[in-house]
Each structure stands twice: as structure tokens, then as C-alpha cells.
Amino acid sequence: MKRLALVFRNQTEGKSLRINIPEPIENIDSAELETDAQSLIDNGLVPAGYVFDEARVIETNTNVVLDLIQ
Template identity: 90%
Template sequence: MKRLSLVYRNQTEGKSLRINIPEPIDNIDSAELEQDAQSLIDNGLVPAGYVFMEKIKRKK
């Protein structure tokens, strides 16, 4: 099973937040992914103070 993790970090508190997406598509456009990750912040789905840091792809 494949999984994509979006990692956000709170720069003032040093805490991190991870959103896991099971079975992501194979050809993910990095620029679009970064825009979508930012949209989660802009729409309040990720708490204020967090910034998108990285994506991690894993296979289980």
C-alpha cells in the first residue's frame, strides 16, 4: 500500500503535523501539490501558524 504524507511544522512551537493520504496517484506534480498543501492552510484545515515543509512517499 502506498501512502503520501504531507508534513507541516509550527515554526514558533516546533511542533509538527502530518496528514497521510492513502493510495496517492503515481504522477504527482510537485508544484500543484505545494499549492494544494497551502490551500489546506488557507482554508483553515491546518491550524494557524503551521507551514508546509515536505512530502514523504512511502510504500508498505
């Protein structure tokens, strides 16, 4: 599974907020991403006092080792 994690930070309180977006597009334009993240802040979807800090593409794999009840 692949997801895009947008990280916002509140430097005053030392807290962070992460928004995960499943299955992001392959070629992410960093300038557009910054604009979109700022739109989340401007439209009140991210609490006041937080600023956009970073974006990460995270990939995870799950391997079932044991499944007793099927």
C-alpha cells in the same frame, strides 16, 4: 500499501503535523502539491502557525508471521 504524507511544521512551537493520503497518484506534480498544501492552510484545515514543509511517499509491506485465530 502506499500513502502520501504531507508534513506541516510550526517553527515557533517546534511541532509538526502530518496528513496521510492513502493510495496517491503515481506522478505527483510538485508545483500542484505545494498549491494544494497551501489551500489546506488557507481553508483552515491546518492550524494557524503551521507551514508546509515536505511531502513523502511511504510504502509499507506487511507479512503475517503467525495467525493463531482464524
